[in-house]
Amino acid sequence: MKIGVLSDTHADSFAQLPDKILATLTEVDLIIHAGDFVAKDVLEGLKQLGEIKAVRGNMDSDEIKRILPEKELLEIEGKKIGIIHGWGSPHGIDERVGNVFSGVDIIIYGHSHYPQNETKNGVFFFNPGQARNSFGILTIGAEVSGKIINL
Secondary structure: OEEEEEEEEOOOHHHHOOOHHHHHHHOOEEEOOOOOOHHHHHHHHHHHHEEEOOOOOOOOOOHHHHHHHHHHHHEEEEEEEEOOOOOOOOHHHHHHHOOOOOOOOEEEOOOOOOOOOEEEEEEEEEEOOOOOEEEEEEEEEEOOEEEEEOO
């Protein structure tokens, strides 16, 4: 399964998202957004591109915070995936978000604006970075692989 992953769009409208992200998201099986949409229009626009799983971030509007969960747990291709925005300093954020989930294979998060694409202690951590600078493609099959795409 090919998953388009973005976070920290910080956009007032869907039209503000970079064209390269939008073109790529039309070619994936699932879109995951790890929070900080800011405006509901961004969420609604992404829904027009395909199936989306999303969590809220600290900068999201009250409206988004009412409709999206703080964290999400999915199972895809036999892999358990935890999704959360994150909080606090970028230093040590993967440890903090890692402590939220147990028994997961993959953790997708945002908040720090710094991409991460690595396995630590048996868990694959994937942060696509801030959407004005980068996003990611996560491929899940027998193996898990991630790719950060810089804009």
